[in-house]
Amino acid sequence: MDEHHYLIRGGIAGRERMRVVGRVMRPTTLRLLERVGVTSGMRCLDVGCGAGEVTFDLASLVGITGHVVGVDLDETKLDLARGDAEQAEVGNVEFRLGDVGGGLGQEEYDVVYARFLLTHVPDPEGVLQLMIDAAKPGGEVVVEDIDYGGTFDHPTTDEFDRYREIYVEAARVNGGDALIGRRLPLMMTRAGLERVEVEVVQPSGLEGEVTVIPALTLENIKATAVRHEVASGDEVDRVVDALYSIARDPEAFVASPRIVQVWGRKPGVATVGPSGRP
Numbered sequence: 001m002d003e004h005h006y007l008i009r010g011g012i013a014g015r016e017r018m019r020v021v022g023r024v025m026r027p028t029t030l031r032l033l034e035r036v037g038v039t040s041g042m043r044c045l046d047v048g049c050g051a052g053e054v055t056f057d058l059a060s061l062v063g064i065t066g067h068v069v070g071v072d073l074d075e076t077k078l079d080l081a082r083g084d085a086e087q088a089e090v091g092n093v094e095f096r097l098g099d100v101g102g103g104l105g106q107e108e109y110d111v112v113y114a115r116f117l118l119t120h121v122p123d124p125e126g127v128l129q130l131m132i133d134a135a136k137p138g139g140e141v142v143v144e145d146i147d148y149g150g151t152f153d154h155p156t157t158d159e160f161d162r163y164r165e166i167y168v169e170a171a172r173v174n175g176g177d178a179l180i181g182r183r184l185p186l187m188m189t190r191a192g193l194e195r196v197e198v199e200v201v202q203p204s205g206l207e208g209e210v211t212v213i214p215a216l217t218l219e220n221i222k223a224t225a226v227r228h229e230v231a232s233g234d235e236v237d238r239v240v241d242a243l244y245s246i247a248r249d250p251e252a253f254v255a256s257p258r259i260v261q262v263w264g265r266k267p268g269v270a271t272v273g274p275s276g277r278p
């Protein structure tokens with residue numbers, strides 16, 4: 001899959017949106033990584049790492065005795081991430097260019113993680129299997145992804161409802177599933193993972209960056225939505241303007257998509273490094 005077929009605009013513009021999303025999601029992602037038991041000395045893989053928003057947090061959790069690999073197909077974002085790693089002198093991360101479909105290695109990692117990736121791929125079960133293959137026996141496979149059915153504003157506006165509709169449909173015609181979150185627990189259990197645990201989080205607020213994410217997201221999927229005739233460019237622009245007004249309104253409450261966090265253990269006995277759970 002090349003960037004042309006990726007739902008959300010990539011490169012520098014895409015990275016800026018992911019920075020906002022990354023800041024909003026960081027507290028709940030850090031709590032997830034803590035619950036999973038990511039700790040010093042581990043080897044981790046961040047699949048669909050983008051510009052490394054979570055890769056760098058994984059790197060600081062595993063410390064200098066650990067190692068983190070980030071994989072993505074967007075070379076621009078990876079270059080920016082490599083630049084950030086160099087500037088901050090983070091020596092235990094490595095960013096590799098690649099499509100997940102090409103495989104992720106065999107039994108190499110204590111933790112294999114993906115955030116907001118499976119929603120975009122046409123064969124999420126297949127990608128999950130590749131993630132499981134890459135985990136060591138006893139290793140943890142961790143996924144967090146969206147369920148767009150849960151995003152809302154209050155007081156409700158037609159424009160926000162239309163935004164949700166455009167996103168879900170644009171994802172669908174592009175081969176993805178914007179409602180994948182609700183499918184993840186069963187998908188991971190059926191894939192053979194043990195001790196599967198689930199948490200649902202939903203960043204929301206009357207103000208702050210969380211309220212701007214809908215406008216930024218719709219701006220970034222405009223090309224895909226128009227290309228697939230899900231909406232006209234004029235309609236997208238009109239809805240984006242309305243979403244920015246909602247973001248500026250201190251009396252408008254905005255709830256992001258629900259994020260379903262699921263993690264489970266690959267069967268087998270951990271041979272090297274901490275397993276994260278007894």
Ligand SMILES: C[S@@+](CC[C@H](N)C(=O)[O-])C[C@H]1O[C@@H](n2cnc3c(N)ncnc32)[C@H](O)[C@@H]1O
Pocket residue numbers: 001006008010018022047048049050051052053054071072073074077098099100101114115116117120121
């Ligand atoms: C929404 S971003 C999430 C980035 C990062 N995981 C985060 O949460 O900040 C999804 C990322 O998945 C990447 N991606 C999509 N399909 C991919 C594929 N088939 N192989 C590798 N990366 C892919 C995109 O390039 C993009 O950077």
